Amino acid sequence: MESEIAQITQHTGGVIGSAWLMIAFPLLGAFILLVFNRFTNRWGHLLGVAMSLASFVVAVLAFFELIGFGEGERRRAVELYSFIPNMNIDMGLLIDPLSISFALLITGVGSLIHIYSIGYMSHDEHRRRFFAYLNLFVAAMLLLVLADNYVGLFIGWEGVGLASYLLIGFWQFKPSAAVAAKKAFVVNRVGDFGLLVGMFVIFTTYNTLSFAELKPIVEENGTTLAIGLLLLLGACGKSAQLPLQSWLLDAMEGPTPVSALIHAATMVTAGVYLVVRSGAYFFPEGSGAALAVAIVGAATLLAGAIIGCAKDDIKKGLAGSTMSQIGYMMLGAGLGPAGYAFAIGHLITHGFFKADLFLGAGSVMHGMNDEVDMRKYGGLAKYMKVTFATFFIGYLAIIGFPLLSGYFTKEGIIEAAMEHNQVLGWLAVLGAGITGFYMSRMVFMTFFGKKRWVEGAHPHESPLVMTLPLMILSVGALFLGGYLVMGGTLYTFLRPAVGGDPTPPVFHFASVPGAVTLALVAIGAAYAWMKYGRAEVPAVQPRGSFLTTFARRDLYGDALNESLFMRPGQWLTRIAVFFDNRGVDGLVNGLAAGIGGSSGRLRRLQTGFARTYALSIFIGAALLTGALLLVGTI
Amino acid sequence: MTTQYLVLSGLLFAIGALGVLIRRNAIVVFMCVELMLNACNLAFVTFSRQVGNLEGQIIAFFVMVVAAAEVVVGLAIIVTIFRTRRSASVDDANLLKY
Amino acid sequence: MGETITFWVLAVVSVGAALGMVFNRKAVYSALMLGTVMLCLAVLYAVQDAPFLAAVQIIVYTGAIMMLFLFVLMLVGVDSSDSFVETIRGQRVWAVLAGVGFATLIILAVGNAVFAPEVGLTQATAQGGYIRSIALQLFTKYVFAFEITSALLITAALGAMVLAHRERVTDKPTQKDLSRARFLGDRPSPLPGPGTYARNNAIDMPALLPDGTAAESSVNRYIARYDVEHGHLPEDPKLAEAIKHTVEHDEAPTEAEKSAESNEVTK
Numbered sequence: 001m002e003s004e005i006a007q008i009t010q011h012t013g014g015v016i017g018s019a020w021l022m023i024a025f026p027l028l029g030a031f032i033l034l035v036f037n038r039f040t041n042r043w044g045h046l047l048g049v050a051m052s053l054a055s056f057v058v059a060v061l062a063f064f065e066l067i068g069f070g071e072g073e074r075r076r077a078v079e080l081y082s083f084i085p086n087m088n089i090d091m092g093l094l095i096d097p098l099s100i101s102f103a104l105l106i107t108g109v110g111s112l113i114h115i116y117s118i119g120y121m122s123h124d125e126h127r128r129r130f131f132a133y134l135n136l137f138v139a140a141m142l143l144l145v146l147a148d149n150y151v152g153l154f155i156g157w158e159g160v161g162l163a164s165y166l167l168i169g170f171w172q173f174k175p176s177a178a179v180a181a182k183k184a185f186v187v188n189r190v191g192d193f194g195l196l197v198g199m200f201v202i203f204t205t206y207n208t209l210s211f212a213e214l215k216p217i218v219e220e221n222g223t224t225l226a227i228g229l230l231l232l233l234g235a236c237g238k239s240a241q242l243p244l245q246s247w248l249l250d251a252m253e254g255p256t257p258v259s260a261l262i263h264a265a266t267m268v269t270a271g272v273y274l275v276v277r278s279g280a281y282f283f284p285e286g287s288g289a290a291l292a293v294a295i296v297g298a299a300t301l302l303a304g305a306i307i308g309c310a311k312d313d314i315k316k317g318l319a320g321s322t323m324s325q326i327g328y329m330m331l332g333a334g335l336g337p338a339g340y341a342f343a344i345g346h347l348i349t350h351g352f353f354k355a356d357l358f359l360g361a362g363s364v365m366h367g368m369n370d371e372v373d374m375r376k377y378g379g380l381a382k383y384m385k386v387t388f389a390t391f392f393i394g395y396l397a398i399i400g401f402p403l404l405s406g407y408f409t410k411e412g413i414i415e416a417a418m419e420h421n422q423v424l425g426w427l428a429v430l431g432a433g434i435t436g437f438y439m440s441r442m443v444f445m446t447f448f449g450k451k452r453w454v455e456g457a458h459p460h461e462s463p464l465v466m467t468l469p470l471m472i473l474s475v476g477a478l479f480l481g482g483y484l485v486m487g488g489t490l491y492t493f494l495r496p497a498v499g500g501d502p503t504p505p506v507f508h509f510a511s512v513p514g515a516v517t518l519a520l521v522a523i524g525a526a527y528a529w530m531k532y533g534r535a536e537v538p539a540v541q542p543r544g545s546f547l548t549t550f551a552r553r554d555l556y557g558d559a560l561n562e563s564l565f566m567r568p569g570q571w572l573t574r575i576a577v578f579f580d581n582r583g584v585d586g587l588v589n590g591l592a593a594g595i596g597g598s599s600g601r602l603r604r605l606q607t608g609f610a611r612t613y614a615l616s617i618f619i620g621a622a623l624l625t626g627a628l629l630l631v632g633t634i
Numbered sequence: 635m636t637t638q639y640l641v642l643s644g645l646l647f648a649i650g651a652l653g654v655l656i657r658r659n660a661i662v663v664f665m666c667v668e669l670m671l672n673a674c675n676l677a678f679v680t681f682s683r684q685v686g687n688l689e690g691q692i693i694a695f696f697v698m699v700v701a702a703a704e705v706v707v708g709l710a711i712i713v714t715i716f717r718t719r720r721s722a723s724v725d726d727a728n729l730l731k732y
Numbered sequence: 733m734g735e736t737i738t739f740w741v742l743a744v745v746s747v748g749a750a751l752g753m754v755f756n757r758k759a760v761y762s763a764l765m766l767g768t769v770m771l772c773l774a775v776l777y778a779v780q781d782a783p784f785l786a787a788v789q790i791i792v793y794t795g796a797i798m799m800l801f802l803f804v805l806m807l808v809g810v811d812s813s814d815s816f817v818e819t820i821r822g823q824r825v826w827a828v829l830a831g832v833g834f835a836t837l838i839i840l841a842v843g844n845a846v847f848a849p850e851v852g853l854t855q856a857t858a859q860g861g862y863i864r865s866i867a868l869q870l871f872t873k874y875v876f877a878f879e880i881t882s883a884l885l886i887t888a889a890l891g892a893m894v895l896a897h898r899e900r901v902t903d904k905p906t907q908k909d910l911s912r913a914r915f916l917g918d919r920p921s922p923l924p925g926p927g928t929y930a931r932n933n934a935i936d937m938p939a940l941l942p943d944g945t946a947a948e949s950s951v952n953r954y955i956a957r958y959d960v961e962h963g964h965l966p967e968d969p970k971l972a973e974a975i976k977h978t979v980e981h982d983e984a985p986t987e988a989e990k991s992a993e994s995n996e997v998t999k
Contacts, residue, residue, distance in 0.1 A: 608731025610724050622834040636847045642743045644838030648831045653754035655827035659814045665766045679782045686851030699881045703888035709804045710892035
């Protein structure tokens with residue numbers, strides 16, 4: 001088969017040989033900031049940024065070293081140490097086009113968001129702790145994508161889960177933040193359970209968890225399907241795909257840079273990484289597992305888009321959009337090697353424009369006293385020119401405005417989906433149209449129309465330390481997609497790692513689905529203009545139709561979880577508690593009470609009268625004598 | 635004759651035991667205990683002759699010695715109790731109970 | 733034949749005395765009954781080729797132990813007779829049941845046993861006679877037990893001394909204290925002796941005071957009661973009245989008098 005992935009070569013020396021530094025720098029940063037806590041308060045944020053930037057530099061150098069190799073030798077494994085010797089699990093790093101793409105995205109966007117956070121968190125007294133967690137996250141995320149086996153991936157996976165938990169609950173004095181953190185943690189556990197069991201099955205079946213030792217499969221069988229579905233469950237948990245999507249919207253309780261870095265650009269795409277990384281092994285083209293991935297992706301992209309339409313909270317709207325965009329990526333990841341390049345491409349461009357949008361939203365909030373309700377914005381374009389410009393570029397990119405980043409990658413996914421499955425393809429087209437509507441709604445409600453500010457709001461442009469990352473990100477949002485997709489640059493680059501035909505798919509500017517997509521986007525945007533641009537936006541949320549309520553309630557996802565899992569769980573707990581109280585405790589206490597009660601009665605035998613005791617002794621002696629006589633007689 | 639001696643011994647023992655159980659005066663109770671010891675001694679002496687062995691008499695002798703010691707201490711205890719409680723009734727000394 | 737007669741006589745006497753000991757209300761009588769039983773047993777020992785034990789039985793039991801019992805009875809109060817009202821529920825019924833049952837069992841067991849003809853002690857005492865044989869046994873085979881009994885006896889004697897000893901908690905009263913106590917009390921002078929200054933020189937006759945009246949406090953109340961109960965009252969109505977009065981006064985003693993009386997006894 002042509003699409004087979006390249007062999008993994010052992011590598012020593014060079015920057016790639018020292019790739020562990022990428023993980024070590026931010027880890028060291030987190031360590032220093034957490035251990036020497038308040039002694040580092042004054043310069044802690046600078047250390048965090050420096051560590052992230054150092055990691056980025058290593059990633060860039062490793063990237064250049066990697067492309068120095070021939071195409072078939074671009075999968076370099078670096079051994080680190082023997083992790084679990086008696087199970088033959090070694091810890092090592094795998095530097096290949098896929099992981100280095102992620103590493104660049106994580107460290108690059110991560111560094112920008114670090115820089116942005118200096119400004120955004122400047123008034124927070126716990127800024128140092130924030131940077132410690134951010135560094136921890138970067139380290140864990142890099143371990144996730146760079147590990148050359150599933151165990152390392154899992155450690156990173158849990159590490160980012162921990163960092164996500166800590167950062168969502170960063171303002172833990174807010175009950176909503178604490179609850180959201182807990183919810184994210186719990187829902188992620190469900191996914192982690194799938195990943196873990198999947199790993200168990202892989203180990204028992206193949207006796208290895210190393211990517212280098214696993215062999216790409218040709219035919220799908222029951223075991224690989226089971227593994228694939230279990231891994232998909234893990235991916236769904238981490239990437240907020242249906243049915244484990246409920247935590248992502250609540251996760252917006254965290255500071256905005258967190259939403260940008262973790263819950264938009266990087267961590268939530270770990271599921272896509274997992275599927276693509278395991279693609280050759282467990283999700284071969286046309287397999288049931290891959291189809292499941294595509295269906296989950298398609299369902300989520302629509303669900304996310306619908307939720308995004310109804311949210312008035314700008315961050316929650318963006319979170320719905322994130323769900324939707326990751327749905328696109330999952331859809332692409334479920335299409336086999338042809339879709340991988342677009343999925344990863346969309347992942348990278350999305351990392352840029354969604355980070356751009358989130359940071360832009362953060363910049364707006366920064367200027368509006370942390371107000372998140374878009375109904376209290378309006379007409380901000382004049383007051384925040386840089387923010388508006390960058391946000392608008394991100395907006396154009398995400399709706400797929402021709403020639404911007406999102407256009408190329410999203411159209412690529414739609415096109416690849418059309419080739420595989422018309423239904424999924426048209427669903428993706430529909431999703432793109434809805435994206436056009438809700439993103440336009442967001443832009444119109446925020447930057448256009450009349451001022452609906454609350455009293456005391458003095459919108460102002462954010463400082464340079466915040467706007468500079470916005471500008472850089474918006475440049476990426478402008479051109480990155482075209483660069484990656486045109487001529488199959490990313491496809492060719494990724495091919496050694498993910499497989500695929502030698503000839504990259506050609507991007508069609510003029511195709512029926514493309515045209516329909518653009519038309520739908522235009523209609524959506526126009527409708528949004530009519531409803532939110534030209535018409536007055538009510539400052540209080542109107543009641544809305546059934547569909548609106550449906551979307552506002554996150555498609556009743558929480559209600560479903562509550563009635564399906566929480567209520568039965570509570571009942572189970574109550575039954576267990578009842579059983580414990582009445583059954584176990586009842587038995588123990590009853591036994592104790594019984595013994596105590598009978599002792600209380602028995603002790604009445606101790607009358608204190610020596611004659612009573614003597615009587616019992618004498619009766620006993622008489623009985624014994626009788627017994628002896630009887631025995632002697634018999 | 636052995637049978638008769640043993641029956642007498644058993645009767646005296648039972649009477650002594652009965653006395654221990656129904657009398658309340660500690661001194662009388664003590665006397666009843668002495669009666670029981672004497673009944674045992676009678677059985678020892680009888681068996682000594684029955685089997686032609688002097689050891690039964692030796693044991694009876696030791697029983698007397700021990701009984702003497704026991705009486706000395708027991709009566710001293712009775713006197714002490716009487717001195718503090720103004721009573722020689724065994725039922726009055728019943729504080730050690732539930 | 734002689735032994736049989738001796739046995740049956742002594743058996744009846746000893747069982748009767750034993751029952752009398754148990755069922756007599758007065759402890760002194762019980763003690764005497766016990767002494768009877770012990771003497772009977774001593775004779776039975778002698779009849780059964782155990783003259784040494786018979787002697788020991790009389791010397792130690794009847795002589796020493798019984799005297800000890802009587803001595804303690806004197807200390808505790810010889811005149812008190814026990815109440816036969818049972819206070820512990822079921823005690824008497826069960827005690828009689830157990831006693832009768834035990835006796836029945838023993839009689840059954842012994843009655844059913846078939847004994848070989850008695851061996852007798854002729855063989856055992858062949859070497860040097862009876863006393864010598866006992867001494868041989870005691871000082872050879874049982875020498876340790878014998879020595880240990882000496883330790884036991886010494887310990888018992890010590891224990892009895894410790895138990896009976898009373899620590900003085902107040903200073904010994906001086907003559908001054910005693911004198912003061914006497915003059916503060918009811919009567920500074922000693923009690924009048926009975927029979928003095930009177931026609932009758934007997935201890936149950938009240939003394940006559942110089943004014944001719946009878947001194948009630950001069951007669952011991954026990955003796956007075958005896959006189960009243962047995963009709964030994966003097967002919968002189970004045971004296972008889974005084975004795976009766978003493979008894980009447982004695983029959984309803986107050987609580988304070990009771991405690992004073994027992995104090996007297998203890999002292």
